[in-house]
Amino acid sequence: MAKRNPLSAWTRLLTRSLAPKRQAKRPSWLPSGVRRSIPQVEGDWIAGVAVGAAGARRYRLYRPPGVGLRERLPMLVMLHGCGQDANSFARSTRMNRIARQHRFLVLYPEQDRMSNVHGCWNWYETRHGRARGEMALIMNAIDQACLLYGADRERIAVAGMSAGASMAALLATHEPARFKAVIMHSGIPPGTATSTASAVQAMRGRRGTAPLVATPADMTASWPALMVIHGGRDGVVAASNAQAAVSMWADAAQARAGNRRSLQRGKRYPMQVTDFSGGQRVVATFVEIGLLAHAWSGGMKGEPHSDALGPDASRLAWAFAARQFAL
Numbered sequence: 001m002a003k004r005n006p007l008s009a010w011t012r013l014l015t016r017s018l019a020p021k022r023q024a025k026r027p028s029w030l031p032s033g034v035r036r037s038i039p040q041v042e043g044d045w046i047a048g049v050a051v052g053a054a055g056a057r058r059y060r061l062y063r064p065p066g067v068g069l070r071e072r073l074p075m076l077v078m079l080h081g082c083g084q085d086a087n088s089f090a091r092s093t094r095m096n097r098i099a100r101q102h103r104f105l106v107l108y109p110e111q112d113r114m115s116n117v118h119g120c121w122n123w124y125e126t127r128h129g130r131a132r133g134e135m136a137l138i139m140n141a142i143d144q145a146c147l148l149y150g151a152d153r154e155r156i157a158v159a160g161m162s163a164g165a166s167m168a169a170l171l172a173t174h175e176p177a178r179f180k181a182v183i184m185h186s187g188i189p190p191g192t193a194t195s196t197a198s199a200v201q202a203m204r205g206r207r208g209t210a211p212l213v214a215t216p217a218d219m220t221a222s223w224p225a226l227m228v229i230h231g232g233r234d235g236v237v238a239a240s241n242a243q244a245a246v247s248m249w250a251d252a253a254q255a256r257a258g259n260r261r262s263l264q265r266g267k268r269y270p271m272q273v274t275d276f277s278g279g280q281r282v283v284a285t286f287v288e289i290g291l292l293a294h295a296w297s298g299g300m301k302g303e304p305h306s307d308a309l310g311p312d313a314s315r316l317a318w319a320f321a322a323r324q325f326a327l
Contacts, residue, residue, distance in 0.1 A: 041096040046149065050109070050141035054133025059141045060086040061149055062096040062106040074155035074325050075105040075145060076318065077138070079164030081186075081305060082120040086110045089161070092296050092303040093314045102318060107145050109138045121160075121167035123188075124199035135171055139178070157224070157321035159183035161296055161305070162237060166190070169245060172224050173212065179224040180324040183317040186230055186237050186294055189245035205238030212252040219253035219283055226284040227320045229313050231292025239288075246276065246286045253278035268298065269310050281327075285320060287311070 044063040049056050067073065076099070080089035086108035090096055099106045111119050115134070125131045145151040158179050160168035165187025172182040173190045191210025193199040201207060214223055226249045230242035250257070255278035264270040269291040276284040289297055289310055297313040299306030 041100055043096070043100055045096075048141070048144060048148075050137050050144060052133070052137045052140050054130070054137055055112070055115070057112060057134075057137045057141065058086070058110045060090070060108045060110070061145055062090070062099055062108075063149055064100045064103050064105075067150060070150075072150050072152040072155075073103060073105050074321070075107055075142075075151040075157075076321055077107045077109070077142060077156065077158040077168075079109060079121060079138070079158065079160035079167050080111070080119070081160070081162030081164050082116075082118045084119060084161070084164075084305065088303070089164075092299045092306040093161075094300055095314045095318075098314055098318050102322070104318070105145060105149060105151050107141060107151075109141050120163040123163060123166040123170050123190075124193040124195060124202075126170075126194050131167075131170060132174075134167070135174060138167070138171060139175065142178070153178075155180060155325040157181035157183065157317075157324065159185065159317045159321075160187060161185045162187060162294065169226075172226075176214070176218075176223045180327075181227065181321040182224045183227045183229070183320060184242075184245055185296060185313055185317075186234055186242075187228075187245070188237060188241045189248055192241075192244065202241065203237050205240045207241070207244070210248075212248050214252045216252070216254045216278060219249070219278060220281060223249075223253075223283075225249075225282060225320070225324050227287065227317065228284070229287040229289070229297060229316065231294065231297070231310075232288060232290035233293045236294035242286065242288070246274075246284045249284040250276040250278075253283040255283045263311075265311065267309075268312075271311050287313075287316065 043065045046061045048059050095106050111121050122130045146153050158168045165184035168182050169184050170190045188202045192207035193202040228242045228245050230239050255276040258275045261273045269289050272288040274286045275282045292310045295305050295307035297310030301308035
């Protein structure tokens with residue numbers, strides 16, 4: 001019997017699970033064939049390219065209006081999921097509106113479709129160096145933002161959705177001192193997949209385990225705090241991955257779980273929030289949203305991979321990062 005090609009299995013799973021169930025309507029003012037841009041938000045929407053040994057990756061950077069020449073702003077790095085790009089992720093999350101309100105930069109590195117046909121970050125390709133090459137390109141984009149656009153190197157956080165969340169966590173484990181916070185939305189913990197086949201298994205909840213190579217002292221001194229957001233109805237990435245990611249951080253820091261809190265705002269989905277503390281510091285926060293599927297919680301209505309009825313993940317992510325910047 002012929003062996004099944006794991007790449008084909010990965011492609012079939014992504015095609016079936018990540019294909020948008022419906023497309024957002026094109027505005028009447030948009031000419032045929034023109035790709036939509038982000039909604040109008042006052043400020044600068046800057047295009048750039050990061051170059052490295054692994055090639056080049058485009059990025060977009062949002063800068064709020066009125067930034068002084070010598071002003072240093074905190075920065076949130078946003079890594080999109082499969083089937084997305086910088087524009088669509090900015091539209092879906094509406095993070096630029098929050099950045100304008102609270103005055104921070106938002107960097108959107110963009111995966112190249114030549115490197116992954118679905119636009120996924122290759123977080124699982126750790127055996128042959130592809131994941132490390134993409135991490136280096138993202139770090140180069142971060143360095144450019146610090147050098148050219150006034151990002152404060154001491155106040156950087158990274159967030160991601162799905163494959164972007166997995167890449168965000170991988171970045172944090174390889175460059176922990178560069179980030180104050182990491183936010184995983186519907187992702188897979190680092191070190192649990194090393195190939196396409198094992199990535200498919202990890203998405204379904206069948207994965208290996210790899211503890212963080214860090215002591216409690218390391219976690220306190222130089223590791224970013226972790227927030228995990230995951231939906232209980234996620235049919236693409238099993239919710240058990242969320243608990244595994246939180247456990248990695250908590251175990252390394254010898255942190256204990258606090259009381260599980262039930263929160264709900266208006267008619268949005270309720271959420272359960274648990275903080276894991278080591279000493280006086282919260283090292284991990286787990287946000288469980290039982291009614292949420294594989295979508296950015298509280299995202300723009302009508303966008304693929306976005307659920308407007310969920311708690312506002314963008315505001316949760318920024319509030320979490322801002323608390324770490326203030327420590």
